[in-house]
Amino acid sequence: MLNKNRYKLIVLCLTTLLGANIYAQKRMPVIKANSTSVNVQDGKDFKKDAWNISPEIKPDIYLTPNKNKKVTFYTDLDSISFFVQPNKEYNFKIILNKKDTAFTRIKYEATYLDKLKSANKYNLLDTRSVPAFTYQNADNANLTELRKGFKLDSIAGRGSEVSKILNLLHWIHNLIPHDGNHENPTIKNAMSMIAVCKKDNRGLNCRGLATVLNECYLSLGIKSRFITCMPKDSVFNDCHVINMVYSTDLKKWLWIDPTNDAYVMNEKGELLSIEEVRERLITNKPLLINPDANWNHKSTTIKEEYLYNYMAKNLYRMECPVNSEYNSETWNDVKKISYIELLPLDAYNQTPNKSEQSSPNTGTIFTRYKTNNPTLFWTTP
Numbered sequence: 001m002l003n004k005n006r007y008k009l010i011v012l013c014l015t016t017l018l019g020a021n022i023y024a025q026k027r028m029p030v031i032k033a034n035s036t037s038v039n040v041q042d043g044k045d046f047k048k049d050a051w052n053i054s055p056e057i058k059p060d061i062y063l064t065p066n067k068n069k070k071v072t073f074y075t076d077l078d079s080i081s082f083f084v085q086p087n088k089e090y091n092f093k094i095i096l097n098k099k100d101t102a103f104t105r106i107k108y109e110a111t112y113l114d115k116l117k118s119a120n121k122y123n124l125l126d127t128r129s130v131p132a133f134t135y136q137n138a139d140n141a142n143l144t145e146l147r148k149g150f151k152l153d154s155i156a157g158r159g160s161e162v163s164k165i166l167n168l169l170h171w172i173h174n175l176i177p178h179d180g181n182h183e184n185p186t187i188k189n190a191m192s193m194i195a196v197c198k199k200d201n202r203g204l205n206c207r208g209l210a211t212v213l214n215e216c217y218l219s220l221g222i223k224s225r226f227i228t229c230m231p232k233d234s235v236f237n238d239c240h241v242i243n244m245v246y247s248t249d250l251k252k253w254l255w256i257d258p259t260n261d262a263y264v265m266n267e268k269g270e271l272l273s274i275e276e277v278r279e280r281l282i283t284n285k286p287l288l289i290n291p292d293a294n295w296n297h298k299s300t301t302i303k304e305e306y307l308y309n310y311m312a313k314n315l316y317r318m319e320c321p322v323n324s325e326y327n328s329e330t331w332n333d334v335k336k337i338s339y340i341e342l343l344p345l346d347a348y349n350q351t352p353n354k355s356e357q358s359s360p361n362t363g364t365i366f367t368r369y370k371t372n373n374p375t376l377f378w379t380t381p
Contacts, residue, residue: 030094031080040074060105071106090105113281116278116312136325143219146191169261170261172209186330224324227320233348246381261290264289266286266287269288281311287307288303289306337364354368
């Protein structure tokens with residue numbers, strides 16, 4: 001008798017849940033449309049033709065960066081609004097041309113800038129051991145050959161140190177186009193990569209451009225590193241590599257990006273470092289980029305997209321080689337390459353403090369160190 005009662009109770013519960021689910025589906029809001037184009041009022045922003053109705057995507061998700069704000073979809077026939085809160089989903093159906101049903105969802109997703117602002121805490125007391133950064137001397141034979149071979153003294157000019165830094169930036173940007181769709185050549189030094197680009201009429205990705213420019217600076221005795229700027233995700237398919245270049249005249253690091261021919265300034269026109277740009281993004285302080293910043297001379301680099309979206313994504317954590325030198329990332333059987341990564345306190349994978357792995361193809365040994373201490377990472381030469 002007890003088992004029968006339990007059985008009846010289970011059946012009743014299942015029936016109730018099924019009925020509730022069917023009821024919920026029946027009560028899902030419905031709007032109509034004859035056109036696939038939808039205007040969206042997202043908080044204060046009105047976006048014309050911002051959404052395309054796609055019945056084949058189930059569900060088709062609209063992500064809003066505005067939390068606790070009203071989002072309204074306007075079709076050519078109808079409209080629907082939701083007051084969007086974090087950790088909630090808002091589902092509805094759009095009936096297109098009286099026959100196709102598009103299951104649609106609105107949900108909040110933090111912007112890259114919001115995510116960066118959550119990563120504002122470091123640990124200045126982090127004493128985990130990391131090696132000291134080094135910079136190859138300009139009298140190195142390879143750097144001397146690079147300097148003389150491309151007449152870099154002439155390209156840099158006779159002006160101030162900052163003008164030399166910027167002249168070399170512009171020269172590399174004009175010499176080699178950015179190509180983010182292909183791997184860099186196997187031999188990764190400035191002389192070789194410039195030659196390959198000329199011979200094959202090709203470009204380099206951002207890491208290749210930053211590597212070439214880095215070696216050009218070193219050849220003139222200007223201390224420089226290339227920095228891999230990465231998002232929060234432990235696994236990602238996009239990051240950006242730029243240069244940090246030390247100005248002895250200004251006594252500070254400078255943000256230098258050969259992909260976009262870009263440098264960054266404050267409201268007074270003073271050049272900023274990567275560390276300063278990151279801090280200003282987090283604290284909502286003004287930022288400017290040079291007006292001639294561009295991508296391959298095909299499109300202007302827009303400050304809002306470049307800094308507040310793309311680089312806000314990629315300034316979450318940073319990594320660079322310990323030794324800034326010629327040919328630093330060409331793998332071979334006897335090579336050892338070390339990197340230091342700077343992480344905020346809420347980043348993933350805080351440990352191990354030190355890790356090693358070797359390439360199965362070349363035997364190159366990679367050693368990686370981690371720190372939460374920005375003072376160690378941004379230390380001056």
